[in-house]
Amino acid sequence: MKHLKHRGAMKYILVVAGMMIVVSLSACQSSSNDSEENAKGNSESADKAAVEMDSEGKYKEPITMNWAVQTAAASKLLNNETWEDNRWSRLIKEKLNIDLKVAFSADSSTDAYKNKLNAVIASGELPDVFKTQDANVFLQLAQNGQLADLTEVYNKYASDSIKEYQKRFPDSFKGASIDGKLYAIPRMNDNFHEAPFLWIREDWLKNTNSQPPKTVEEMVALAEKFAKGDPDGNGINGDTYGLALNKDLIRQNHGSILGLVSAFGVPGRDESVFYRDENGKMTFSWIQPNMKQALTVLADMYKKGLINKEFTSKDESALVEDITSGKIGMAYGSNWGTWYPYNNVYKKDGVIVHPYPIPTESGFDYKIGIESNAVGQMTMVSANYKHPEAIIDILNLYDKTVNYSTKDDYLKYWSDEQYRLSPVYIDQPGEVYAADLLKAFDKKSSEGLPPAAKPLYDYITGFEDGSLAKDDNAFGTWGQMSKSGSLPIVLNKYIPDKAIVQSVLGIQRPDVWLTNVASLDTLTITAFTDIITGAKPVDYFDTFVQQWLKAGGQQTLDELDKMYPAK
Numbered sequence: 001m002k003h004l005k006h007r008g009a010m011k012y013i014l015v016v017a018g019m020m021i022v023v024s025l026s027a028c029q030s031s032s033n034d035s036e037e038n039a040k041g042n043s044e045s046a047d048k049a050a051v052e053m054d055s056e057g058k059y060k061e062p063i064t065m066n067w068a069v070q071t072a073a074a075s076k077l078l079n080n081e082t083w084e085d086n087r088w089s090r091l092i093k094e095k096l097n098i099d100l101k102v103a104f105s106a107d108s109s110t111d112a113y114k115n116k117l118n119a120v121i122a123s124g125e126l127p128d129v130f131k132t133q134d135a136n137v138f139l140q141l142a143q144n145g146q147l148a149d150l151t152e153v154y155n156k157y158a159s160d161s162i163k164e165y166q167k168r169f170p171d172s173f174k175g176a177s178i179d180g181k182l183y184a185i186p187r188m189n190d191n192f193h194e195a196p197f198l199w200i201r202e203d204w205l206k207n208t209n210s211q212p213p214k215t216v217e218e219m220v221a222l223a224e225k226f227a228k229g230d231p232d233g234n235g236i237n238g239d240t241y242g243l244a245l246n247k248d249l250i251r252q253n254h255g256s257i258l259g260l261v262s263a264f265g266v267p268g269r270d271e272s273v274f275y276r277d278e279n280g281k282m283t284f285s286w287i288q289p290n291m292k293q294a295l296t297v298l299a300d301m302y303k304k305g306l307i308n309k310e311f312t313s314k315d316e317s318a319l320v321e322d323i324t325s326g327k328i329g330m331a332y333g334s335n336w337g338t339w340y341p342y343n344n345v346y347k348k349d350g351v352i353v354h355p356y357p358i359p360t361e362s363g364f365d366y367k368i369g370i371e372s373n374a375v376g377q378m379t380m381v382s383a384n385y386k387h388p389e390a391i392i393d394i395l396n397l398y399d400k401t402v403n404y405s406t407k408d409d410y411l412k413y414w415s416d417e418q419y420r421l422s423p424v425y426i427d428q429p430g431e432v433y434a435a436d437l438l439k440a441f442d443k444k445s446s447e448g449l450p451p452a453a454k455p456l457y458d459y460i461t462g463f464e465d466g467s468l469a470k471d472d473n474a475f476g477t478w479g480q481m482s483k484s485g486s487l488p489i490v491l492n493k494y495i496p497d498k499a500i501v502q503s504v505l506g507i508q509r510p511d512v513w514l515t516n517v518a519s520l521d522t523l524t525i526t527a528f529t530d531i532i533t534g535a536k537p538v539d540y541f542d543t544f545v546q547q548w549l550k551a552g553g554q555q556t557l558d559e560l561d562k563m564y565p566a567k
Helices: 033-039 087-096 112-125 135-143 151-157 158-169 170-175 204-205 214-230 258-263 291-303 316-324 342-349 389-403 407-413 434-442 451-463 472-481 486-494 509-532 539-562
Strands: 063-071 098-107 129-132 198-202 275-277 282-284 330-335 351-355 367-369 378-381 500-502
Touching: 063 112, 063 389, 087 098, 087 389, 098 112, 098 389, 112 129, 112 135, 135 378, 135 509, 151 389, 158 170, 158 291, 158 389, 198 204, 214 258, 214 291, 214 330, 214 407, 258 291, 258 367, 275 539, 282 539, 291 509, 291 539, 316 342, 342 351, 351 486, 389 407, 389 451, 407 451, 434 451, 434 486, 451 472, 472 486, 472 539, 509 539
Parallel strands: 063 098, 063 129, 367 500
Antiparallel strands: 129 378, 198 330, 198 351, 275 282
């Protein structure tokens, strides 16, 4: 992967002091005309409000921005800061003269944020700025004229650096656009980071004199050692679990079934992976016949007690409690495990939970399902907000502060999850720098790395030489981007093995899917849970497939076949 070729100070677009204030007719418009202008979907958003800025791009008069805060267990408030008053709110006030106000806050690692946002959308009172990872929500809001058209303010005010991201990740920006108009700031990344791995406690491997499993059969055997023996060394056999499961099963959470089903050639990921099979036919991950073998393995493991019998009540938070308390030795999960939740294990017990490639199954080509690069977290602006350009100003400030400033600024404003305090940010996922870092490790030098990648290099080398052994950021980065980390597994194994299957489902979605996706999602999780727990036989899978097809699934496949024609 090529890194962004930024050298030296970047040119940042500054709004010239003394900017002409829009006068005459605009000053005489009635409130009804203002409402009419809002209803146009903010097509002239750059001129919507008369503003004056100084030569540094700072508003001469303060403006306010209400934003929806996504909290999570991984989020951290430091130094007695609050969501309302913190390092980012103060920096944004100082540099831009924007007063941040919290519209609402809710946990995004559970359904709390999604449910709160849905309620707010139903009320019609959208925050000025808010996020969603649900492409259906984004699509419907944009089509209903509830989102600001950011095209003009982006083109006028986005820095050269930000526009480089658009060149590098065009699919992300395409996914945030409808009919050529930009309605959100996308995540700006490549979704290969969504690939699953098998995370295993290193101390349990050592205590059971075991090696990381390379096949599903070996994984099951290791899970039996972990569940039936005494891997934690407390003198009690059978008080631990071999493999963790999350009640949501098909979500990209820790304890999903994604890595296991991938071994059987099923590229699954929540309700999003539609793709063309070897015959060019449009299909969907969760109706693949190979699911029977995968579900059979899980049902057998559950029956033998290798999986917690109470997993059906274990959401992300409850599962993390079990992981932290040392009850679980192994789980399929995402690349950020050493950031969360396995950082808790490391801090509590000094134990590393390490990522490994998913064990494979003889006779099957393993397949890893990821979303289209056109979808991902979107940062949106309400069509009623008078200053849509402000979100671009904050984005420029974020990029300059985190990626092109001093190491102290990087540590202050990015590390320890502090980037989440900004209403808009560029996720700094490892895929942006992972390949470059691997080359730097081979050279044993960070020379030539992009500015934002150098602290990552320092974190990894510092963790390995012990100087940063107790630093959360160093541990998280090491587990994700060191030579033995999760993302190099994608670069050096999954991608060369041609295992990655990217969903064809971009931002365009058939109405039948939008209407039925929630019920089909519930149908899937319920059927798989019943089979794993033994409430239904494995052959019930065939009934589930027929139900899925009849409940809008087949019509969705037919419409997607036309919407995303074979190349």
